[in-house]
Amino acid sequence: MIDDGTTGAGRAGEAPAGYGVVRVVVADDQDAVRTGLTMILGATPDIRVVAEVGDGDAAVRAVAEHSPDVVLMDIRMPGLDGIEATRRILAAGGRTQVLVLTTFDLDELVDGALVAGAAGFLLKSVDAARLQEGVRAVARGDGVLAPEITRRVITRSVGARRPASVPGLDDLTARETDVLGGLGRGLSNAELAAELVISEATAKTHVSRVLAKLGLRSRTQAAIVAQEAGLLRPGP
Structure with missing residues (x-):
């Protein structure tokens, strides 16, 4: 689960200089996880959650309605999963970027998220400060990969x-x-x-x-x- 502490770079409640408010849709099928993520992101003034949804179809609709900067996307959800939702969101164009957040770091899920076009991939064990910075990074056009999986992704791809x-x-x-x-x-x-x-x-x-x-x-x-x-x- 997410650690709601403030370890890592920066402190909750401090906005980085030079950037506006990042608008986020949180997509996760567990109510408690959505609530926790919203609290963590809402603890800093430069991030605002504009919608919480529980499945991929709802995530696609929320993006069409709110045009957020970032979707914080779970992978395993009922109905339309996070990978297909990511593919549909990005295929529709627009400015929205997807940051995948999951408890699973299986190779096929990482690959699926990256092929779908996700800008980043973090595990739910990430601390609050790193999650906040990951959202900011994706919103400003940078990519994010959890350190736990970066080496595996690179090793698997090099020489392919x-x-x-x-x-x-x-x-x-x-x-x-x-x-x-x-x-x-x-x-x-x-x-x-x-x-x-x-x-x-x-x-x-x-x-x-x-x-x-x-x-x-x-x-x-x-x-x-x-x-x-x-x-x-x-x-x-």
């Missing part, structure tokens, strides 16, 4: 395809290739901007172009492609 087989890789400009390599190292937009000596807005634009050229839905997928393509190298 030869670099030359990555579709669209040759269409990237030199700068876009640098951006993709940064994504592979888990850099945020702000960190990409600092490393490449460009504005954060320009970094975000480059990330969007990389995703479009490679036919990807999220920067987390791009990070895996960068691993597969052998683009990881130390920053300057």
Whole structure:
């Protein structure tokens, strides 16, 4: 279950500078979990839960109604599960990003969430501060993967395809290739901007172009492609 303490970076109730209020839909089939998540997210003034729902169909409807920045999505729910709900939400377009939160870290569930286009994947053992920061990160366009599963995802993906087989890789400009390599190292937009000596807005634009050229839905997928393509190298 979620730890409602304030361990980790930052304290509950403190909003980070430079960002507005993040609007969130919480989707989980357990009433107590939804209540706990809403309390944790509501403890900080820069995050507001606009709807709580108990299944995937309701999550899709809530996104259409509220156009949130983030859906905090459980995977195993009755009826439409979280993976299919994620796929439908992202296929509809719009600004909403999905952060998957689950008690399960099985490989097929991680893979399913990433293939569906989820921007991040956290376990329900995450502490409150990290959950809050994960929501903020996804809202500002960054990706989030639980440390417990990052190594497994990367290890499983590296070597699965030869670099030359990555579709669209040759269409990237030199700068876009640098951006993709940064994504592979888990850099945020702000960190990409600092490393490449460009504005954060320009970094975000480059990330969007990389995703479009490679036919990807999220920067987390791009990070895996960068691993597969052998683009990881130390920053300057």
